[in-house]
Amino acid sequence: MSLRERGYMNNILYVDLSTGTTKNKTLDEKIMPLLLGGKGLAAWILYNALDGGIDPFAPEVPLIFAVGPLTGTTAPTAGRLGVFTKSPATGTILDSYCGGFFGQTMKWAGYDAIVVTGASETPCTIVIENDAVRIEDAGDLWGRGTMQSTDQLRQQYGPEFKTAVIGGAGERLSPISGIFCDLRTAGRGGAGAVMGSKKLKAIAVKGTGSVTVHDPETFQEMVWVSHRMLRMSSQITRMKDYGTANIVELINAAGGLPTRNFQQGQFEGHEELWGETWKDEYWDESAACYGCGIGCTKIAQHKRLGMRVDGPEYETIFALGSNCGVTDREAIIEVNYLCDDYGIDTISTGVIIGFVMELYQRKMMSSADLDGIEAEWGSGDALVALAKKICSGDGIGAKLEKGVKSLSREYPGSEDFAMHVKGLEMPGYLPRGAKGVALSYAISERGACHLHGSPLSELMGGADPLTTEGKASLFKMNQLDIAVVDSCILCYFTKFGITLKEIMQMINPCTGFNYKNPRELEIVGERVTTLSRLFNVREGFTRKDDALPKRCTDEPLASGPGKGHVVELDGMMSEYYKLMGWDEDGVPTKEKLKELKLDQIL
Amino acid sequence: MIRIELQLHGELKRHCDDQSKLEMTLEEGCSVKQLIGKSGVPAEEIAFAAVNGSRVPVDHVIEDGDRVKLFQFVAGG
Numbered sequence A: 001m002s003l004r005e006r007g008y009m010n011n012i013l014y015v016d017l018s019t020g021t022t023k024n025k026t027l028d029e030k031i032m033p034l035l036l037g038g039k040g041l042a043a044w045i046l047y048n049a050l051d052g053g054i055d056p057f058a059p060e061v062p063l064i065f066a067v068g069p070l071t072g073t074t075a076p077t078a079g080r081l082g083v084f085t086k087s088p089a090t091g092t093i094l095d096s097y098c099g100g101f102f103g104q105t106m107k108w109a110g111y112d113a114i115v116v117t118g119a120s121e122t123p124c125t126i127v128i129e130n131d132a133v134r135i136e137d138a139g140d141l142w143g144r145g146t147m148q149s150t151d152q153l154r155q156q157y158g159p160e161f162k163t164a165v166i167g168g169a170g171e172r173l174s175p176i177s178g179i180f181c182d183l184r185t186a187g188r189g190g191a192g193a194v195m196g197s198k199k200l201k202a203i204a205v206k207g208t209g210s211v212t213v214h215d216p217e218t219f220q221e222m223v224w225v226s227h228r229m230l231r232m233s234s235q236i237t238r239m240k241d242y243g244t245a246n247i248v249e250l251i252n253a254a255g256g257l258p259t260r261n262f263q264q265g266q267f268e269g270h271e272e273l274w275g276e277t278w279k280d281e282y283w284d285e286s287a288a289c290y291g292c293g294i295g296c297t298k299i300a301q302h303k304r305l306g307m308r309v310d311g312p313e314y315e316t317i318f319a320l321g322s323n324c325g326v327t328d329r330e331a332i333i334e335v336n337y338l339c340d341d342y343g344i345d346t347i348s349t350g351v352i353i354g355f356v357m358e359l360y361q362r363k364m365m366s367s368a369d370l371d372g373i374e375a376e377w378g379s380g381d382a383l384v385a386l387a388k389k390i391c392s393g394d395g396i397g398a399k400l401e402k403g404v405k406s407l408s409r410e411y412p413g414s415e416d417f418a419m420h421v422k423g424l425e426m427p428g429y430l431p432r433g434a435k436g437v438a439l440s441y442a443i444s445e446r447g448a449c450h451l452h453g454s455p456l457s458e459l460m461g462g463a464d465p466l467t468t469e470g471k472a473s474l475f476k477m478n479q480l481d482i483a484v485v486d487s488c489i490l491c492y493f494t495k496f497g498i499t500l501k502e503i504m505q506m507i508n509p510c511t512g513f514n515y516k517n518p519r520e521l522e523i524v525g526e527r528v529t530t531l532s533r534l535f536n537v538r539e540g541f542t543r544k545d546d547a548l549p550k551r552c553t554d555e556p557l558a559s560g561p562g563k564g565h566v567v568e569l570d571g572m573m574s575e576y577y578k579l580m581g582w583d584e585d586g587v588p589t590k591e592k593l594k595e596l597k598l599d600q601i602l
Numbered sequence B: 001m002i003r004i005e006l007q008l009h010g011e012l013k014r015h016c017d018d019q020s021k022l023e024m025t026l027e028e029g030c031s032v033k034q035l036i037g038k039s040g041v042p043a044e045e046i047a048f049a050a051v052n053g054s055r056v057p058v059d060h061v062i063e064d065g066d067r068v069k070l071f072q073f074v075a076g077g
Helices: A038-049 A102-108 A146-157 A191-197 A216-232 A234-253 A275-281 A314-320 A329-342 A346-361 A380-392 A404-408 A435-443 A471-488 A492-496 A500-511 A518-538 A550-554 A569-580 A590-595 B010-016 B032-039
Strands: A012-016 A021-025 A063-066 A081-086 A093-098 A113-117 A124-129 A132-137 A162-165 A179-181 A184-186 A200-206 A283-287 A297-301 A308-310 B002-008 B021-026 B046-051 B054-056 B067-072
Touching: A012 A132, A038 A063, A038 A081, A038 A093, A038 A113, A038 A471, A038 A518, A063 A191, A081 A102, A081 A184, A081 A191, A093 A179, A093 A518, A102 A162, A102 A200, A113 A124, A146 A162, A146 A200, A146 A329, A179 A191, A191 A200, A216 A492, A216 A500, A234 A275, A234 A297, A234 A314, A234 A492, A234 B010, A234 B046, A234 B067, A275 A297, A275 A329, A308 A329, A314 A329, A314 A346, A329 A346, A329 A380, A346 A380, A346 A404, A435 A471, A435 A569, A471 A492, A471 A500, A471 A518, A471 A569, A500 A518, A518 A569, A518 A590, B002 B010, B002 B032, B010 B067, B021 B032, B032 B046, B032 B067
Parallel strands: A012 A113, A124 A200, B002 B067
Antiparallel strands: A012 A021, A063 A081, A063 A113, A081 A093, A093 A184, A124 A132, A162 A179, A162 A200, A179 A184, A283 A297, A297 A308, B002 B021, B046 B054, B046 B067
């Protein structure tokens, strides 16, 4: 039976923007049971397509839009899209995901992956209508925001077309720019800049096909089990009511809410940022991505300016709020809107501004350095003014939009409190307050990341966050699970209602691969994680790069539940490498590659 | 004896007549674990306890005037 009858479209679309040509390839039947799709498939394509050391903006670097076997089916959250390339922020492999409606539409158009290489001489849009693919001029869209671009594409091609677009930041090749699909964002790591380097403003896709699964009856039964388990989860119910912001109070109480550039883990103004507060005063609408019963999206309106945003999400609230000492919710909404429209990552934006505010506090930067902006902690006006600079790239914005790592090089001594790993700004959990999270930030393949197995459960009551004991194992377990989720592709939040067992019970009737137990699926996750590590090793990344800024490792926390704590990274790192079958330098051993059958497919 | 305020996060209040705040009188030296036992909230539904806004271990001894909050498990990221 062909993969076309087993959850796949059995079709990869290759678009070369340098020549304006396209071609199609079928999937390799041998590798799909080993890698599933999504992250696994894209990591394999990237590893084979590139040599180490290439500039992420070189035309030959692929920008891959990929889905998985569950995408476009009736499985919960089956509309998710993954974007994969080499990160201009970190130089590592990059995977970034978003919800919305692009993923399932691309699958229904007939594709498991769209691989874009080359670079157009002029701005362009790739227009896909099932098997008809054309490259059209996008000169009139270039320079426009993501929202106007999305609206214009809809008007031009029709409402049934779903879009992935970049904003001005992606056009300028900012390493904090993302790709926006109906305001859901593949935001982290600079995929928007890789798209901009190809002069690709947008992809518009219409799909009218469908996905055929191996055993429809069993598949549908198992899909309903998963939907039911998600509905029954009290954690998910809470998320439905208060979005991702539901955790602000709890994370603050646990001492994990990064405050004033990660100096503390508790914020005195946290009540102003609770999900309950946003719900009472700002959110007037909820939304859900395709196939999702969770519906975590909350929509806020700025009271004075009238602008509407999806969010703010927890990560945006921490980054623009507590991390900058800000409780001004109107300022947070305005900056959220600006980031969305210019096409940049709110996490990186907030961490850059928090870093600038600390440089200003220490008198390492003055208002004269900042085009007249008084970068005081807690100032909503400063937050908006600095964000406008970053979004436009004007004046000091040209330096700020390059990210914390780049900026810290200009201020000797500031590297110790430049809160990034490998060039990716840290997300919203204080490493000194959560040792497993700290380990995951150091090791995650795309730099500081909370979504690649970071054991956030230790802050949410699942373990003692302040001990290092067992954290290497906890991180590994989470990491392998999420690599499977990202290869299916499902939403990260499904893990709060279903486990690998339920995923296996859907994947088997979908694909006919017949994994015998969840452990077999976990090995797929280990293979995909190790393949991503191999990509980074080839780029020269080793143990020395799996590092945290000195604020995390050398500066005891001054207050809160983690008072006196630093991150004891080395011991956890060695334990983790050993558990993964990597050597002391973090390089996967030949024995491990053989065990994972990676030697057969690379 | 000491007087404290017990706060219940999210769905946990359903175990206490839908009250999210309760005034309680406890014996001196009462630990968080003992308070949980008296509260009627099943321990397996509690993520952790916080006293005056900060997470504490269950053997933490409660003092007069403390605000003790029991948190439910949450999802997010």
